[in-house]
Amino acid sequence: MAMNESGAPDGTSFDGPSEEELLPCGRRLAQVWELAETGGQDPHTAECPHCGEALRALRALEGVVARARDDEPRVPPWDTAALADRVMDVVRLELRPGRTLPLGEADEDAWIVEAAAARTFRAAVDTLPGVRAGSCRIEADAQEAPSSAPPPGRLPRGPARVRVEVQVGLSWNLQLVADEVRARVVGAADHELGMRIAAVDVVVTDLLDEDEDADEDADATEGRQP
Amino acid sequence: MPGDRGREPEDADAPLPHEDALLAVRAAEGDEEAFEALVHRHAPALLRLGTRLLGSPTEAEDAVQESFVSAWRKLPEFRGDARFGTWMHRIVTNRCLNVLRSRQPVTALDSVPEPQAPEHQVSPPRAAEAHAAVADLSRAIEGLSPEQRVCWVLRELDGVPYESIAETVGISQEAVRGRVFRARRYLTEAMAGWR
Numbered sequence: 095m096a097m098n099e100s101g102a103p104d105g106t107s108f109d110g111p112s113e114e115e116l117l118p119c120g121r122r123l124a125q126v127w128e129l130a131e132t133g134g135q136d137p138h139t140a141e142c143p144h145c146g147e148a149l150r151a152l153r154a155l156e157g158v159v160a161r162a163r164d165d166e167p168r169v170p171p172w173d174t175a176a177l178a179d180r181v182m183d184v185v186r187l188e189l190r191p192g193r194t195l196p197l198g199e200a201d202e203d204a205w206i207v208e209a210a211a212a213r214t215f216r217a218a219v220d221t222l223p224g225v226r227a228g229s230c231r232i233e234a235d236a237q238e239a240p241s242s243a244p245p246p247g248r249l250p251r252g253p254a255r256v257r258v259e260v261q262v263g264l265s266w267n268l269q270l271v272a273d274e275v276r277a278r279v280v281g282a283a284d285h286e287l288g289m290r291i292a293a294v295d296v297v298v299t300d301l302l303d304e305d306e307d308a309d310e311d312a313d314a315t316e317g318r319q320p
Numbered sequence: 321m322p323g324d325r326g327r328e329p330e331d332a333d334a335p336l337p338h339e340d341a342l343l344a345v346r347a348a349e350g351d352e353e354a355f356e357a358l359v360h361r362h363a364p365a366l367l368r369l370g371t372r373l374l375g376s377p378t379e380a381e382d383a384v385q386e387s388f389v390s391a392w393r394k395l396p397e398f399r400g401d402a403r404f405g406t407w408m409h410r411i412v413t414n415r416c417l418n419v420l421r422s423r424q425p426v427t428a429l430d431s432v433p434e435p436q437a438p439e440h441q442v443s444p445p446r447a448a449e450a451h452a453a454v455a456d457l458s459r460a461i462e463g464l465s466p467e468q469r470v471c472w473v474l475r476e477l478d479g480v481p482y483e484s485i486a487e488t489v490g491i492s493q494e495a496v497r498g499r500v501f502r503a504r505r506y507l508t509e510a511m512a513g514w515r
Contacts, residue, residue: 155511162458165454171377172380177363177384180385229346
């Protein structure tokens with residue numbers, strides 16, 4: 095690969111023109127173009143035929159570049175849905191190392207991976223109007239120390255402590271929304287997973303302007319159409 | 321449209337940041353559906369970027385697909401310091417740079433064709449002439465080194481500031497300016513027939 099760094103062997107060395115390249119009038123070409131790009135003024139350049147020629151060359155290139163941009167298809171030629179499918183096929187086959195959480199009572203041997211439990215809790219929280227769950231982490235409750243060490247990668251059997259971050263619409267009372275979020279998480283843990291919960295910490299990370307949110311939801315839905 | 325407030329023209333189809341941030345956090349914690357939503361939201365802009373960088377929609381599709389897979393693997397380390405879209409832009413750019421580097425020997429063997437001067441055509445209609453100039457530009461771009469090409473495309477087609485290009489590619493701003501200059505120098509020469 096190193097041989098390509100010095101340019102092609104047939105003399106068409108593309109790194110050839112140096113930034114030090116001088117125009118016949120003594121001005122550096124790089125400097126003349128840079129001034130044009132930043133909109134700066136130079137009394138010499140305005141008069142000088144060599145600088146003028148250099149600027150015309152740059153403008154001509156810019157003209158073709160602008161046309162090239164205009165020529166790009168308005169409707170993209172790709173099948174984005176098919177691309178997403180191919181990406182997700184690979185993603186779903188990958189094993190993400192994750193922790194395993196206990197389900198059920200202390201003498202049972204039922205487990206669930208943290209990502210799956212978190213997804214269940216987020217979905218439950220999202221049913222509240224104007225509330226979206228972000229990060230959701232599940233820990234063993236430190237209050238109830240386990241009698242024996244759990245298998246590697248698994249949390250000790252016992253009730254869990256959930257920490258969930260939420261984005262909340264401005265119209266919510268924060269105390270009320272925290273209580274509602276807690277109730278949804280505990281309800282989902284009980285009815286959907288059979289997981290014992292010691293505590294739910296609710297962290298409000300963002301207050302959302304609901305008007306803006308409505309616009310965004312409309313955009314997002316549109317964007318997901320295949 | 322009220323939803324369009326404050327968007328850059330190039331970001332016309334870029335998703336709004338707080339929804340992205342939320343989805344990225346979920347995906348980093350292993351939520352595949354959240355990641356799928358991010359793929360849908362960002363694929364169109366990244367495919368356009370890849371096509372500009374590589375000059376081929378098919379190759380762009382491969383590069384973007386691989387970039388998303390590698391993003392999924394790296395997501396647990398993504399701290400949200402940058403926006404998800406910016407982060408992906410960087411991953412795709414670097415992937416394309418590697419693609420360009422790996423195909424360089426092929427380009428060197430077929431020597432870059434001389435651009436056709438417009439005199440060869442018998443008073444073509446203006447639209448056809450413009451189209452031919454664009455086609456010549458595409459051919460001329462093939463003659464740039466991978467490094468020049470990436471810097472030039474980001475600057476001239478994507479309108480990215482020098483500072484951000486430097487960050488994306490991992491070189492100094494001065495080096496970016498040098499590469500863009502040399503690319504312009506080469507392209508003005510190659511397109512001389514159109515002046």
